[in-house]
Amino acid sequence: xxxxxxxxxxxxxxxxxxxxxxxxxxxxxxxxxxxxxxxxxxxxxxxxxxxxxxxxxxxxxxxxxxxxxxxxxxxxxxxxxxxxxxxxxxxxxxxxxxxxxxxxxxxxxxxxxxxxxxxxxxxxxxxxxxxxxxxxxxxxxxxxxxxxxx
Numbered sequence: 001x002x003x004x005x006x007x008x009x010x011x012x013x014x015x016x017x018x019x020x021x022x023x024x025x026x027x028x029x030x031x032x033x034x035x036x037x038x039x040x041x042x043x044x045x046x047x048x049x050x051x052x053x054x055x056x057x058x059x060x061x062x063x064x065x066x067x068x069x070x071x072x073x074x075x076x077x078x079x080x081x082x083x084x085x086x087x088x089x090x091x092x093x094x095x096x097x098x099x100x101x102x103x104x105x106x107x108x109x110x111x112x113x114x115x116x117x118x119x120x121x122x123x124x125x126x127x128x129x130x131x132x133x134x135x136x137x138x139x140x141x142x143x144x145x146x147x148x149x150x
Contacts, residue, residue: 075135
């Protein structure tokens with residue numbers, strides 16, 4: 001497959017959904033069988049033509065993970081960092097998240113978890129761990145846990 005064909009295929013993929021620069025570079029490297037220079041040229045073309053935009057990707061990722069998956073800001077930032085996104089770009093994407101809706105999501109998640117652990121002696125600790133594992137800040141999780149385990 002030629003570079004032009006790979007570029008065309010990646011343009012079609014990027015027009016259907018968001019990808020970060022690292023994801024597209026990985027796809028290009030695989031298609032070009034490891035030719036890094038050609039892959040980087042393809043990626044720079046995609047970035048220049050606005051098919052790939054890390055800020056746009058981060059915003060969509062943060063909204064989707066917070067709203068649908070129920071992730072908190074800590075987990076979102078770490079997931080974006082694992083994709084090679086700068087911390088400032090990742091933190092800017094967090095502004096896209098509706099804070100009151102995220103708080104309600106945390107409340108619902110912990111209420112559901114509380115129903116499964118309410119009879120256990122370490123229920124509060126389990127709720128804390130669960131909330132933290134979902135990527136929420138300690139103070140926010142602790143506040144909800146205290147209200148549930150009265």
